[in-house]
Amino acid sequence: MNKDIQKTVCGVTILYNPEKVVVENIDSYVKQVDYLFIIDNSDFASDFVKSYYMSNNKVEYIFNNGNLGIAVALNIGAHKALEMGFQYLLTMDQDSKAPLNLVSSCVSIFEGSNNVGLVTPIHGNKYGTHIKPVVSKTEKVTMAMTSGNLISLDAYKKVGGFDEDFFLDYVDIEYCFKLHLHHYDLIRINDLVLDHNEADLTEISIFKKKVHPHNHKPFRWYYKTRNMFLLRKKYKNIFPELFSIEFNSYLRMIARLILFEKYKIRKIKMILLGWWDYLNNKKGKKF
Numbered sequence: 001m002n003k004d005i006q007k008t009v010c011g012v013t014i015l016y017n018p019e020k021v022v023v024e025n026i027d028s029y030v031k032q033v034d035y036l037f038i039i040d041n042s043d044f045a046s047d048f049v050k051s052y053y054m055s056n057n058k059v060e061y062i063f064n065n066g067n068l069g070i071a072v073a074l075n076i077g078a079h080k081a082l083e084m085g086f087q088y089l090l091t092m093d094q095d096s097k098a099p100l101n102l103v104s105s106c107v108s109i110f111e112g113s114n115n116v117g118l119v120t121p122i123h124g125n126k127y128g129t130h131i132k133p134v135v136s137k138t139e140k141v142t143m144a145m146t147s148g149n150l151i152s153l154d155a156y157k158k159v160g161g162f163d164e165d166f167f168l169d170y171v172d173i174e175y176c177f178k179l180h181l182h183h184y185d186l187i188r189i190n191d192l193v194l195d196h197n198e199a200d201l202t203e204i205s206i207f208k209k210k211v212h213p214h215n216h217k218p219f220r221w222y223y224k225t226r227n228m229f230l231l232r233k234k235y236k237n238i239f240p241e242l243f244s245i246e247f248n249s250y251l252r253m254i255a256r257l258i259l260f261e262k263y264k265i266r267k268i269k270m271i272l273l274g275w276w277d278y279l280n281n282k283k284g285k286k287f
Helices: 022-027 048-051 070-083 103-111 153-159 171-181 220-235 242-259 262-280
Strands: 011-016 033-040 061-062 088-093 116-124 139-140 150-153 184-195 204-206 209-211
Touching: 011 070, 022 048, 022 103, 048 061, 048 209, 061 184, 070 088, 070 153, 070 171, 088 153, 103 116, 103 150, 103 184, 116 153, 139 262, 150 153, 153 171, 171 184, 171 220, 171 242, 220 242, 220 262
Parallel strands: 011 033, 011 088, 033 061, 116 184
Antiparallel strands: 088 150, 116 150, 139 184, 204 209
């Protein structure tokens, strides 16, 4: 690592069996951060990514020798960023492409307030479900998806980082609950759009209304269900209204699964298994 680099914004990108387009996505923000950790949870090392950035002294590739989960990978990046003295951490998924002003716009929000724990963009997709009239440039929000967030590393230390019991789904939502618990603000920039290309998202027209099933793989429903009930156990009594919003969103996803998605039986079995493992206090990695 170059000891002379500026230490304001560190990035962390999580990989899992990525396609070649991932380097194009990373290139959209690698110059916006002062240093970038690429944390690879893939089954095998993504050598094409490692070799592509080998000559860049601002990029460090770390292979985890298997899938340790999103929470572990994020914590690895955050801990290393803290050790290096960074103030903020940009968290990115492999399927996201950043606008040119992502980092500078987010940093400007932090510079204007002492109580912000996280700044997030609008998450766009190919179907334009994110397109809404911009009433105000920024607003406080209750929750934020992982990708494209700039988080305060000081807040990260105070709230205790990402919960590794969750492994996969709702890691971001659990972190947002912790920010609320410690009275931090979550700010969204409404004219800042991150291109978040969810590969399995589809669009169906029903009675002139557009519906967007996520088509998650069956195993994801195990983590969604188990972790939703873990969220319920941790936060329902503390934040009943916020939890109700998330739980209702989960129920709507199940409704779309039943009405529009393939492999319903497999997915419902995963839902039941996730609920069963929650009852038996099983956490962390299952698949």
